[in-house]
Amino acid sequence: MTPKRNLYDGREQTYIKHLFLTQYLKDAAFKTFQGRSPVFNFVDGFAGPWETSAEGALEDTSFSQSIKVLTSVKNDLQSKGISGLKIRFYFCEKDPNSFAKLSEYARQQSGVEIVLFSGRFEDNLDDISRAITPGFTFTFIDPTGFKVENAKIAEFLKTQRGEFLFNFMSEHINRYPDFEGVRAAYSALLANEGWRSRYDALPDTLKNEERILAILKEAFVDLKAAKYVADFGVMNPRKDRMQMRLVLGSNSEHAIELFRHTHRRVELREIETRQSIAAGDQVSLFSNEFLAESYQKSHGFGSxxxxxxxxxxxxxxxxxxxxxxxxxxxxxxxxxxxxxxxxxxxxxxxxxxxxxxxxxxxxxxxxxxxxxxxxxxxxxxxx
Incomplete structure (x- = not known):
């Protein structure tokens, strides 16, 4: 199951984000169910829905995508004789209107275990921890900006046997070159009130978001939320600039290998999307796939x-x-x-x-x- 490209016109970066999430989840679930754990917990801390396509019936949301891909993996393995598999979904959303839509969506699902939490993710962490079934836990952290309390989130992640994917909003970070107005938000994001000295010590050749990202990744490791932390940049294809970075945290080196495997595949689709938008109605002698592979070889993965x-x-x-x-x-x-x-x-x-x-x-x-x-x-x- 992959996201439907036509549901993301004008917000193709979200399509790439969901494509990465589903591709990684699919492979991670297959590996988990066939060796690590018969239980797969999916936690979405900022579930939404937010911006969605009018005709999509919420198909273009992270919670819908996660349900489809994980259920598909479970059904596939069960058809091959692997029994006793269990998936549970834990969705949290603070906006009352979004939560009402999320609740209605959950009521319409059959044969799926869904537990909902109303309010801020950071305020529900204890309840989520108590509700989670023992097993492997994948936590998706996708805030609309960067005002999150990562010290609390990292403490939660440290107690879980699993991995997390954090959406670092690069474009939002770059909007604030003057730190005074957002100093408290950065302190919460980086779980460190003294982050500015570390920021100033990094090379000034790095962009603002690159320096903040480096400190964030170090924070996740220092707080023992993960042993390894890697990232994948998602461009805004209509503006040709970095929109977000998907940050994976795990204690498993094999997860990092899978992350880079997903990186290579999804990056090609991202490049194809950018080229398609840039070309418009122009006809090229070469296919988008060929051009994307050529660009990746020279500028992307393995370049x-x-x-x-x-x-x-x-x-x-x-x-x-x-x-x-x-x-x-x-x-x-x-x-x-x-x-x-x-x-x-x-x-x-x-x-x-x-x-x-x-x-x-x-x-x-x-x-x-x-x-x-x-x-x-x-x-x-x-x-």
């Missing part, structure tokens, strides 16, 4: 720029931590760069060839193995 970033991240990690086995190294590279595990292996071969790192391989092997020890020889100047 030369991302490979160079991966090289720098390898060197930085080895400088800070010393010789490291590949099994303990690769996830840190995927956290910071839009590359795959395979690309990291190729990167290490390149660094070895250039005399930057050294490692020994078993006979007949051409790439690093999980227990291959990577040692820094001569760090280059980092770009």
């Amino acid at each position: 030369p720029g991302q490979k160079e970033l991966a090289e720098n991240l390898v060197v930085r990690h080895l400088v800070e931590h010393g010789p490291t086995n590949f099994c303990d190294l690769w996830v840190h590279i995927l956290v910071g760069a839009a590359v795959s595990k395979s690309i990291v292996k190729d990167t290490l071969n390149t660094l070895r060839k250039n005399g930057v790192v050294t490692f020994a391989l078993p006979k007949s092997k051409t790439k690093v193995q999980p227990d291959t020890l990577i040692t820094l020889v001569a760090p280059p100047l980092l770009s």
